[in-house]
Amino acid sequence: MTATTSEIARPTRIIVVGGGFSGALTAVNIARLSEYPAHITVVNDGRPVGRGVAYALRRPEYLLNVAARNMSAFPDEPDHFLHWLQTRSEFGSLSEIELRERFIPRQIYGDYLCSIVQHHLQSPGGRTPVSAEFVTSEAVDIEPREPGCVVRLADGSALEADRVILATGNESPSPLPGxxxxxxxxxxxxxxxxxxxxxxxxxxxxxxxxxxxxxxxxxxxxxxxxxxxxxxxxxxxxxxxxxxxxxAHFRGIEYPEFPPEDLDLATVGLDGLLDLIQHHCAILNERNENPAIIVDKLRPHTQRIWSGFTREERLAFAGKHAARWNVYRHxxxxxxxxxxxxxxxxxxxxxxxxxxxxxxxxxxxxxxxxxxxxxxxxxxxxxATGPATKFTATRSVLLQNLLRRDLVAPDETNMGVRVDSDHTVVTAGGDRSPWLLALGPQLKGTYWETIAVPELRGQARRVAETVLGSAATRDKHDQLVLEYMI
Ligand SMILES: Cc1cc2nc3c(=O)[nH]c(=O)nc-3n(C[C@H](O)[C@H](O)[C@H](O)COP(=O)(O)OP(=O)(O)OC[C@H]3O[C@@H](n4cnc5c(N)ncnc54)[C@H](O)[C@@H]3O)c2cc1C
Missing domain, CATH: 3.50.50.60 (FAD/NAD(P)-binding domain)
Incomplete structure (x- = not known):
């Protein structure tokens, strides 16, 4: 694959479309890692940047469906969320062990994301050479312009960019007959x-x-x-x-027999995987243990297994087995x-x-x-039938226009946008886009597991690294840990 037009090596005008977890954390990681001055514009159509659909202020009774220990926004700081929670008075009476296993209200997780956005993008105080601005509008189209591109907004205004990151999140639910x-x-x-x-x-x-x-x-x-x-x-x-x-979540047990050490999960194939799962579920049932342990044990390997599936296997899994997988997995x-x-x-x-x-x-x-x-x-x-999954039937005006212009293409299962391994979008002509990248739920066909924070935080960092080019990034990990300890 080759780039179609010239790629700007040091992009300074960066636009992130979508201000949910994926877009906000990509912008934050660019600010954390960039060694040179750049300007990020986050275009988001309404909600406060960081909260997205899941962590909005709407209802206090909604809880995270992942325990606090696994909800850090940063892959390189696994306890970042826990440390932040420990600064909140309502959790002050809990020991760290208790806090790790808590399912925290999603509103509070939204507060956490907003505090990260504020720290890195809104009042960075000299910690980064990157400046940021937030635009409340819907991005409706992108036109290539040599070099880079122009992002058109619903209010008729336009923004020029060297790189654009698509972080538009889940589609709304599909309409139903009638x-x-x-x-x-x-x-x-x-x-x-x-x-x-x-x-x-x-x-x-x-x-x-x-x-x-x-x-x-x-x-x-x-x-x-x-x-x-x-x-x-x-x-x-x-x-x-x-x-x-x-x-419901439950306390798991050690089950070292799964997955078998000598098995290459990337080549196991769908039938092999189903046989394996059935076999081990039967063993766990016999021991009166919850067979959902198998799904948990597979989670670190899911993307590798998925990448080893043929197109037909991916479609068969999504069509016949996903419903059962989802009740154990989510x-x-x-x-x-x-x-x-x-x-x-x-x-x-x-x-x-x-x-x-x-x-x-x-x-x-x-x-x-x-x-x-x-x-x-x-x-x-x-x-509440869940997000629509047929990419070419998207109801996003922006994605419709990008499809019409052949600037994006569906992945081979048509569940989302086609990307290369570094998140660069692959155009309908099969070329790497010189300026467009994507992450988040739109990559379901590529990764399958690409919906929850444990996957998205890694993607947000990888996208930032791709945008900046590995030579132009700095790892401010030690400095950041210090800042949060103060
Ligand atoms: C109700 C709900 C609960 C969840 N709970 C959890 C949980 O507990 N733990 C967990 O790990 N995951 C959870 N998830 C998964 C969740 O999807 C991810 O954690 C994450 O929030 C996804 O973020 P995102 O930025 O990719 O998408 P979104 O949160 O959907 O954000 C995308 C943003 O982009 C905006 N946008 C879209 N198109 C445009 C455009 N053209 N122009 C401008 N803006 C645009 C949207 O309005 C939205 O604000 C939950 C998801 C939902 C829906």
Whole structure:
């Protein structure tokens, strides 16, 4: 692969599109590592830079689904988040051992990310030769310009850049059959990450009002927890093909037998992997141990296994096995799991395993038609089916324009954008882009595991290194540790 146009060796005008964890931490790492003056512009369409969708201020009851010990924003400082938590008065009474295993409110994690952004980008106080600015707008297009490119914003303004980093995060959920005509319906919530809670106030539980949640994953869990927190007394129905909720985190055991030392996981293939998992799950079941240990043990190897899969194996895994993988892999805090189970035991919450056929307005309510099942009637129906995964059907205006211009291309599974191993985007013509890089959930087809902080913090650092070129980076690790200890 070759670069199509001249690549600027020392980029000084850097634009990051997207200000969630991925974009914010890429900008922060550039500021930490750069040895020369540069200017970073973070273009983000609304939320405070750092928080993104997951760590917004919306609801205090949302907890991280990863324990505090593994949520440092920096791969080179594994205890960074713990040290930050120890400065907060509400955790002062906890020992470090207790704090490490805590599932912290996501709002507080957002505070942590904002403090990092402030420290490195908003008031860096001479710690970096890099300056930063934040622009609140939507990036809608990028045009090549020799050298570099021009980023066009929704308000009509334009920004010139030597490098652009795409950190646009997850797609919103796909529309469902019939949902297009419900856009303005009072009972329809097409995007579960927008506020919907105030609509509960208008619903009369005495008339049998019910909430129907489409999906049973992490977003559905958020919604159920909020309904409980708000004292919702009506029924809650969830629908997904399998009807499974995420499992709870648990204390693992030593299981050195897995993965077998003599096995090269990069060449095991899908069938080999499934046989291996089945075999070891059976052993763990016999020992009355939780088979999810296997998923945890595979996690450090997931990207290697995925890169060894053929295109057909990747598609088969995503189509046939991902749902089961996800309930073991994306586990939730035990305290939240207990609340879900509690709602099921009282009969308030019912999970339906069914295919959704079509949604239909019925006065101020919505009928959810299910295959071979009675329809469900929702006074509020929330689409929590998870982010859309077909890249070429993206609803991002920016990504649509980049596809149209052949400046990006889908990866071979069409789950996201195609990148080279250093995160440089590969164009439709098969060339390395001279100015465009990408990270985050848009790399699902390339890495599979590319959604949570433990993977994204490494990506943010690698992207910063690629942008700066390894010769132009400095590792300020010792200095940074000192700064945070003070
Ligand atoms: C509800 C929820 C809970 C989660 N909980 C956890 C957890 O506990 N632990 C964990 O490790 N992971 C969790 N995750 C995974 C989470 O996706 C990652 O941790 C991380 O926050 C992803 O960050 P991101 O920056 O890639 O994407 P996002 O957070 O989606 O940020 C992308 C940002 O880019 C903006 N944007 C997009 N397009 C444009 C454009 N064209 N112009 C300008 N701005 C644009 C978006 O508005 C958004 O602010 C959770 C995810 C969700 C959705």
């Amino acid at each position: 949902s297009e005509s419900l856009a303005d319906h009072p009972a329809w919530v097409g995007n579960p990450w927008q506020p919907w809670e105030e609509r509960l106030a208008g619903l009369d539980v005495s008339t049998g009002a019910g909430v129907v949640i489409l999906g049973t994953g992490l977003t559905a869990v958020d919604i159920i927890i909020t309904l409980r927190t708000m004292g919702w007394l009506g029924s809650i129905h969830t629908v997904s093909r399998h009807g499974w909720f995420p499992h 586990r939730i805090a035990p305290v939240l799991h207990a609340q879900i189970t509690g709602s099921q035991l009282t009969g308030q919450l019912r999970a339906h395993a069914a295919n959704i056929e079509v949604l239909e307005a019925s006065r101020d309510r919505i009928l959810v038609h299910l295959q071979d099942r009675q329809p469900l009637l929702g006074h509020l129906v929330i689409n």
